[in-house]
Amino acid sequence: MKNLFYYRDKYVRSQPTAFCPGCGGGIILNCFLRAIDDLGLDQDKILAVSGIGCTAWIPSPSFKGDTLHTTHGRAIAFATGAKAYNPDLTTVIFTGDGDGAGIGGNHLIHAARRNIDLKVILVNNMSYAMTGGQIAPTTMHGETTVTSPYGNPEFPFDITQLVKAAGASYVAKWSTYHVIELTNAIKEAIQHKGFSFIEVLSQCPTQQRRIFNLKGPLDSLPPRILDMFMESTVIRNRAQKMDYVYAVPSKNVNDTLKSVQGMGEASIVDHMGFGQVVKLMGYPDSLRSRLEKLEGVKYVANSVESKIELGLFEKNNRPELTDSLRDIIRRAQEAEQ
Numbered sequence: 001m002k003n004l005f006y007y008r009d010k011y012v013r014s015q016p017t018a019f020c021p022g023c024g025g026g027i028i029l030n031c032f033l034r035a036i037d038d039l040g041l042d043q044d045k046i047l048a049v050s051g052i053g054c055t056a057w058i059p060s061p062s063f064k065g066d067t068l069h070t071t072h073g074r075a076i077a078f079a080t081g082a083k084a085y086n087p088d089l090t091t092v093i094f095t096g097d098g099d100g101a102g103i104g105g106n107h108l109i110h111a112a113r114r115n116i117d118l119k120v121i122l123v124n125n126m127s128y129a130m131t132g133g134q135i136a137p138t139t140m141h142g143e144t145t146v147t148s149p150y151g152n153p154e155f156p157f158d159i160t161q162l163v164k165a166a167g168a169s170y171v172a173k174w175s176t177y178h179v180i181e182l183t184n185a186i187k188e189a190i191q192h193k194g195f196s197f198i199e200v201l202s203q204c205p206t207q208q209r210r211i212f213n214l215k216g217p218l219d220s221l222p223p224r225i226l227d228m229f230m231e232s233t234v235i236r237n238r239a240q241k242m243d244y245v246y247a248v249p250s251k252n253v254n255d256t257l258k259s260v261q262g263m264g265e266a267s268i269v270d271h272m273g274f275g276q277v278v279k280l281m282g283y284p285d286s287l288r289s290r291l292e293k294l295e296g297v298k299y300v301a302n303s304v305e306s307k308i309e310l311g312l313f314e315k316n317n318r319p320e321l322t323d324s325l326r327d328i329i330r331r332a333q334e335a336e337q
């Protein structure tokens with residue numbers, strides 16, 4: 001039976017972790033290790049490349065395979081060089097949303113356009129976490145950060161759609177709540193020939209407590225944020241029970257809970273789009289106007305409103321760059337003979 005000790009002893013260097021307790025980084029490392037183990041890959045033929053930020057510490061220096069810890073925003077540029085020189089390397093990049101979509105955004109879209117066989121795991125914790133939680137290009141509109149105490153005036157990139165539009169041949173999006181799907185996506189990405197991109201919504205209890213205005217002790221936050229990811233997402237092409245609505249409070253969520261008493265099974269949940277809301281199970285959307293008349297209810301949202309789509313977004317077999325380069329070199333050599 002393979003347990004955590006098996007993965008730790010086989011793949012991880014013994015050293016203190018760089019992460020805060022409850023960080024999503026450990027979950028993502030765990031999914032990556034399970035994926036390479038399931039595929040039976042030789043870790044000496046894997047290169048893990050990262051830039052700067054908390055995310056960069058996911059592989060480096062803990063992963064026992066080769067790691068390249070580079071400069072902020074430049075992991076894809078370094079990885080492109082390594083892959084072009086040695087196309088047989090499985091080259092996996094761990095990049096933060098600031099690192100990959102902000103300062104390194106240009107490298108990201110051009111690597112996707114070239115369809116070079118790199119595997120990019122972009123960890124979206126919705127801020128520049130390591131430097132204190134400043135606005136990143138993925139921070140949601142209106143959210144509070146250290147650089148937007150009155151709410152973020154900007155709108156975020158949909159980074160998955162951006163990379164898909166730029167030409168990536170494998171694109172998926174998951175969260176740290178969806179560990180089985182994420183592990184399977186990493187396996188699929190590694191087996192896919194071409195630029196492979198997985199965006200992972202990840203919990204950062206340290207900075208997201210401010211972003212999502214989460215009250216309560218710090219150690220209660222990681223499971224709450226994971227539940228919030230589950231609550232705020234919907235999986236493409238998968239049948240899911242959607243027989244509920246959300247009552248958004250006009251003021252205090254506890255008052256809203258009291259005011260919906262007797263109208264169905266109700267509980268308070270965290271939602272990325274609406275904050276703390278009351279979830280009413282089995283309540284038909286057609287009767288939402290009855291709820292909206294209640295004192296304490298500002299607005300009623302149906303089960304799909306403001307949800308983030310997860311799943312597989314693209315998979316195609318367009319020619320890959322290092323294959324094309326090898327072909328050009330072969331033809332040029334033949335022409336010279």
Ligand SMILES: Cc1ncc(C[n+]2csc(CCOP(=O)(O)OP(=O)(O)O)c2C)c(N)n1
Binds near residue numbers: 054099100125127131
């Ligand atoms: C050229 C450069 N600019 C700025 C910094 C400071 N810096 C270090 S990490 C970081 C943000 C990292 O955020 P992100 O990529 O989202 O990773 P996270 O820490 O959230 O995982 C910044 C701005 C730097 N190291 N180098």
Ligand code: SF4
Binds near residue numbers: 019024
């Ligand atoms: S600041 Fe956030 S992302 Fe960075 S290690 Fe702590 S919890 Fe993880």
